Amino acid sequence: MTRSLASKTAVGLFLLALAIVPLIGNSYQTRLATVALVYGIGAIGLNLLVGYGGMISFGHAAFFGIGGYTAAMLGLAGLSSVVVTVPCALFASGIAALGIGALSLRMTGAYFIMITLAFAQMLFYGSVAITKFGGDEGVATPRGHLLGLDLHNGTAFYYLVFAVALSTVYLSHRIVASRFGRVLRAINDNEHRAISFGYNAYVYKLVAFAIAGGIAGLGGSLMAHLNEYVAPSLFHWVLSGEFLVLVILGGMGTVLGPLLGAILFVLLQEILSAYTTYWMLILGLILLTIVMSSSKGVILLLKRATGDSRA
């Protein structure tokens, strides 16, 4: 892929800004940035589905929640090393997504949206019912450590999340450009035609769904460690909706869009909620403006501003 120098510079500056957050910000701002990146990681998974695969999942929180609860369960069992909990969460969410996807992907359009929502809500009520993990009150879990490094240090935790976020962005970039990604994009573009070439669209979509679920689980486990706490709200449909907002805000079908969307979302929430409790209304208007002016969100607006011809 060739990019104009201006947009390369913009990407570089964006990543540089993220890299120095703990150096220039106070501990509160660092925590805010950590939260944004963790949501951003979850949204990267959803972007594979919505932005590249044309699958509008309204149940993405299901896998974020499974990741969070997996990390919490391991933490309660005395395993608080993120080297263990994060990969386990990724794996557990990926497997769950394989199962839920296998059933959901038999539906298309609005039915697909509804069934993914239904599965996530089922898990939400399930987690409320499990008293071992605190029922609707949730349960505390350790902050964890990384190979002996204590993650109670906010800066250390931030750089862990930053590294995971960058790796996930790079991973999604590779997947999108790969042969698998090309087939996924082709199915999104013209499913009928892709099938006529011999591609089993259902299986390709299912694998994408499992990868997206795994990535969400990755984010969820980091959220559990960050908050030292998990609760059923991790599964809630409001969170599923917010993931969609992040993807649309940043620019669906763009590799960096979800991270950008998550940062904007957290920033807007932080800034606007200081002025008014109705900050969601303003966010809604901003979202509306973005959707009506470009399907690729803020990224495309930035590309236009930097004169990228591909925009």
Add this chain to the structure above:
Amino acid sequence: MLEVRNVSKRFGGLVANDDISLSVPPGEVHAIIGPNGAGKTTLISQIAGEFAPTSGTIAIDGIDVTRLRAHQRAKLGLARCFQITSIFPSFSAVENVAIAAQAKRGHSFRFWRPANSISEFNQAAEDALHQVGLGDIEMRNAGSLSHGEHRQLEIAMALVTRPKLLLLDEPTAGMGREESRALVRLLKDVGAGQTIILIEHDIDVVFALSDQITVLAKGRVVASGVPEAIRASPAIREAYLGEDAAQT
């Protein structure tokens, strides 16, 4: 190469195809003609595997494919150009063809190497585009091409898979006379030795390209034979060719 035996298709009470049989040897261009509603598209959809026949069997290259799904038949070497342009509009022309080539090289559960860096697919795609006369627009976005170019692109997408059997569903539909003539030249050129099932309304195109013609009416085969025989048959002239033959 293709054996269709006693195939019938009923949609509820409606009989779309009734006891159709045809046999296409390798390298033959076999046209299926008939008035609207004769069951041509139903037949080609059954050959492609979009839906199963109510009764009868279909074999490709000696393999019974009656119960196979469309994507499984594609793997066996069946390629289809659709009546309505069916491409990947957001892909470049070359990527449209490359993904067809990719389909022939096993599964695509490969997640790391960028697809557009694989020279084998790019080369095959570029060759096919040159073959159909689109060599100079390979990087253009497929969605922005003209109708005639879409048709050429579709043929490149089919040819790159080196299909055993190529289904062409009204390739000249919506084309002007000049574009249509150019397409006939192209098909003659690239179609040498290629087994083709052709559905086409334009009788000139049919007679220019086909080795054998099967005439359908009301879901049944009413005649089958070489073009000269079909042209000469008074019953056919009356039933179907009459108007079209008079126009030309």
